[in-house]
Amino acid sequence: MDEALLRSLIPGVIAVLVRRGADFAAAEDAVQDALVEALRVRSAGPSSGELPGEPVRDPKGWLITVAWRRFLDATRADAARRRREDRLDEEPAPGPAAAVDDTLQLYFLCAHPSLTPSSAVALTLRAVGGLTTRQIAQAYLVPEATMAQRISRAKRTVSGVRLGRPGDVATVLRVLYLVFNEGYSGDVDLAAEAIRLTRQLAARVDHPEAAGLLALMLLHHARRAARTAPDGSLVPLAEQDRGRWDTGAIAEGVTILQTALARDRLGEFQAQAAIAALHADAPTAGETDWVQIVEWYDELTRLTGNPVVRLNRAVAVGEADGPRAGLAALAELDASLPRHSAVAAYLHERDGDLARAARLYAEAAHKAHDLAERDHLTRQAARLNARLSR
Template sequence: MNESLLRELVPAVIGVLVRRGADFASAEDAVQEALIRALAAWPDDPPRDPKAWLVAAAWRKFIDAARAETSRRGREVAVDAEPPAGPVPGQDETLQLYFLCAHPSLPPASAVALTLRAVGGLTTRQIAQAYLVPEATMAQRISRAKRTVSAVRFDQPGDVGTVLRVLYLVFNEGYSGDVDLAAEAIRLTRQLAAAIDHPEVGGLLALMLLHHARRAARTAPDGSLVPLAAQDRSRWDTELVAEGVTILQTALARDQLGEYQAQAAIAALHADAPSADETDWVQIVEWYDELLAITDSPVVRLNRAVAVGEADGPHAALQALTDLSPDLPRYTAVQAYLHERAGNLSEAADLYTTAAHTATTIQERDHLTREAARVRQLLRS
């Protein structure tokens, strides 16, 4: 049984049912029922055309459910038991399903959950474990999302930017539970790239690959964080780096720069440097300037300040921080690092301690606590 194939077929099959007139919620339920049948039947009797088999099985489930509901209401249903004749459509339905799951009417958390369920083919339990919430909570979130998009016309044009933001959110969740969300986001983005010719889709895929290439070096054997400058670059996945750079170059050649392409260009410069000391920080600052022209994001300005500190020195970076809100995530940690670079060790130690108290993850808290202790040790020596 090829479960990965089943997951890849899910969005296309849901899309076919919706095209044939099923509402989204009913289509998704019918496909899940068909998947259960497939898991039981396919090991002994694999179909010649898995997609057509799933479409037929899901359509019958939908018809049965529709007739049962109509019978309950005492009315007739005007729908055929057999699926319409003709070939099963291809990737267009998958693309439309991406747009539907990332509909602007959904809050980001719901859009992510619905995308993982309907497009990714993950179970509610898997999604709940990945987000460390009770399964019942995730089930309610997905149910509300399905109800919200059920009224959306499937032929309405979708917003690529919204889809990409949802996939980016999935990727940034990384790994937890038995589902590797970073790998899942890459799989879904590859699928999207095969269905749509858009430079920002390539930019996002390149960005994911370049970041994922460094994954093995990001943590020490004890699970502690390893900053970029201290990572063992021999542990970076050179094949993923090469693929990411190639995809990025193809996207940039179209001269339609977007935020994901700019972020990927920054990641590529980090990946290209043999060591932290050989990083082209001047060019990274230039790419942050391009990114700011697109997004004008305070988070981008904070990251740019770090790059300025490497290119022009910590005092220039501290000056750049004065225009930013101290409430920004990682602001105090960046401030601590720059003060240490500037030789203000006492202030840096206090700032590292403050940053540790506001850290959003245990790994980050422990890392900042160790940094504070290290700097205090320097003060005593």
């Protein structure tokens, strides 16, 4: 019985308990207890009849049954919940679990509008993604105790929310996008799962941004194999082997995007997908339509006002109109923005100021939180310093 398989069943088991009457926090605790018991049974062999059956035969059904018993035990131990206990359904007989995918509904629960985006993503990664509190804390660069408190507060917030209650689609889209991005950088690969769930959501709701997000994910995911070298180092977009890009995913993403854009209800995910599509459409980096990309960044800036979007726009301006035009656009932005130093380094290098670019690459490396990005920026600084020392 594989631990990864057990962890992949967590969202569905939590959803079953919530539908039966458990609040979210209690359901999550009970399922974690059941997971621990399953791992104990795996290492020690079948139990002595105290628990129903063996988890290896029907892992999901076994987890549901054990988690439900753990929930009932906890409920009975709390005198203040005795009235609630009377309303609980009878414990179902052990047996094969229904093949129902409740993961998307659980996303709606975790993306409750009263939660901050960071809390919603942390709760989603914990309950749906199966990450440990320590893994999530490492991803957010905060102490484990701080993240544990954040997740506990989030669970309390959604504890009274029923699974069938309509959720906020825009919030779910935002969380799915953030989880997709976390899927590339964390210990657990969630990118493909985020695409699967976004595909489900786009098929269920009349929301053009759901299609826009799906197109964006597919276009980004299509370049995944080319993003890193064999030694794990980052490969910039301009240097990627485009023969390794997934042309099927690109074609699907472009088709979905064109359908969404035809509805004339532009949103930020559609605009981002349009930029990704222009990159994907270029046979070589030198043939990229940077003028049109700048136009899409103008739309995206209008839609979001996001300073990071304006930072990326400065790069596009530098490619379309020359590095000095890009530096002029960059000068309008706050120098404390993430990646500001890296963008400045790139534009100064293109403008021929190698000494300044080397200093800025080193500064950007010092500020970088991601190890792969820090290594890439350090290599860039070393490359320019080597050229200057000749």
